[in-house]
Amino acid sequence: MKTILVTGGMGFIGSHVCVSLLEQGLHVIIVDNLCNSNTEVLNRIDQITGKKPLFYPVNLLDEDALSAVFKRHNIDAVIHFAALKAVGESSCIPLSYYYNNITCSLVLFNVMEKYKVFNLVFSSSATVYGEHNPIPYVENYPLSATNPYGRTKVMIEEILQDAARADPRWNISLLRYFNPIGAHPSGLMGEDPNGIPNNLMPFITQVAVGKRDALNVFGGDYPTKDGTGVRDYIHVVDLALGHIKALEKLIASPNNNCVRSNSISAYNLGAGKGYSVLEVVKAFEKASGKKINYVISPRREGDLAEFFADVSKASEELGWKVERSLDDMCEDAWNWQSKNPEGYLS
Numbered sequence: 537m538k539t540i541l542v543t544g545g546m547g548f549i550g551s552h553v554c555v556s557l558l559e560q561g562l563h564v565i566i567v568d569n570l571c572n573s574n575t576e577v578l579n580r581i582d583q584i585t586g587k588k589p590l591f592y593p594v595n596l597l598d599e600d601a602l603s604a605v606f607k608r609h610n611i612d613a614v615i616h617f618a619a620l621k622a623v624g625e626s627s628c629i630p631l632s633y634y635y636n637n638i639t640c641s642l643v644l645f646n647v648m649e650k651y652k653v654f655n656l657v658f659s660s661s662a663t664v665y666g667e668h669n670p671i672p673y674v675e676n677y678p679l680s681a682t683n684p685y686g687r688t689k690v691m692i693e694e695i696l697q698d699a700a701r702a703d704p705r706w707n708i709s710l711l712r713y714f715n716p717i718g719a720h721p722s723g724l725m726g727e728d729p730n731g732i733p734n735n736l737m738p739f740i741t742q743v744a745v746g747k748r749d750a751l752n753v754f755g756g757d758y759p760t761k762d763g764t765g766v767r768d769y770i771h772v773v774d775l776a777l778g779h780i781k782a783l784e785k786l787i788a789s790p791n792n793n794c795v796r797s798n799s800i801s802a803y804n805l806g807a808g809k810g811y812s813v814l815e816v817v818k819a820f821e822k823a824s825g826k827k828i829n830y831v832i833s834p835r836r837e838g839d840l841a842e843f844f845a846d847v848s849k850a851s852e853e854l855g856w857k858v859e860r861s862l863d864d865m866c867e868d869a870w871n872w873q874s875k876n877p878e879g880y881l882s
């Protein structure tokens with residue numbers, strides 16, 4: 537049985553990926569410092585899969601503690617999620633973002649090298665396409681970013697490109713997520729942000745349960761179908777299954793004999809089409825039977841009018857594409873929030 541180490545495995549995307557890994561019969565070890573997550577996630581994973589992953593409350597900055605995990609277990613691959621991820625906050629405390637996201641990643645990659653673990657799936661983001669590329673975004677576009685959070689993703693991708701160029705034992709998949717929403721269909725796991733949600737769907741679900749009065753729609757005058765921002769929403773379970781496909785490809789072709797040259801590859805994980813904010817609101821109202829009050833507000837700084845993915849590379853090389861619709865995303869997000877109005881503390 538292969539053993540997969542998941543950093544940040546208690547978070548929204550990480551927890552769904554752990555469920556998929558366990559359902560594939562893989563052995564899962566989570567390393568997470570719980571800065572934005574809750575240990576209740578472990579019980580929920582257990583309830584869904586009948587299995588509890590091993591959990592180490594380790595901060596990746598603690599190289600000794602991380603090394604001890606690698607020493608104790610025979611790890612076949614790592615999926616690296618652990619990072620700070622709030623775009624707005626990253627502009628207020630950029631040094632914390634650079635220190636945390638970059639240093640944690642460097643510690644992890646160095647420990648992996650020391651223990652000769654070279655299979656890596658890295659959690660990247662569509663934010664690496666910056667603001668000047670035409671849509672749909674294609675993997676070979678030049679990378680840039682408009683905020684410190686996004687720059688950490690670009691930098692880590694570049695660090696990994698350099699590592700793979702220098703040492704062909706590295707076998708790396710860079711997964712660029714578009715807009716993951718939804719929740720596990722059981723209603724046991726979902727998105728549980730601290731404080732006021734930054735992202736659209738958790739804000740909508742909190743309006744629906746009465747925790748917030750109204751959604752601020754950031755911008756009603758974009759050059760889009762209805763004036764509101766357009767994004768490529770992807771169900772978190774489809775996203776999780778994309779990780780399984782990427783991992784299968786890495787493990788099926790271990791790159792330990794120094795002969796392959798394309799040992800690092802980037803993939804867009806999105807649906808390949810865009811929905812506007814108002815379309816998401818409408819779909820959510822249909823799924824939940826709740827009216828979502830909203831007000832059109834000024835644009836949010838740094839937001840782009842519209843972007844979505846070209847998903848042909850993931851389809852051709854990983855044999856992956858999304859199977860769940862916007863309606864599924866809304867139904868599952870509502871199922872989660874209505875059953876857990878206070879998130880994991882409900």
Ligand code: UFG
Binds near residue numbers: 734
């Ligand atoms: N929006 C609102 N009101 C809100 C929140 C969002 O109108 O309260 C709008 C935004 O303006 C945007 C859309 O809803 O048009 C989606 O916004 P999100 O904040 O949910 O997502 P973003 O596209 O801004 O950001 C996401 C990820 C980032 C990532 C970025 C680019 O959250 O981590 O995609 O890939 F960097």
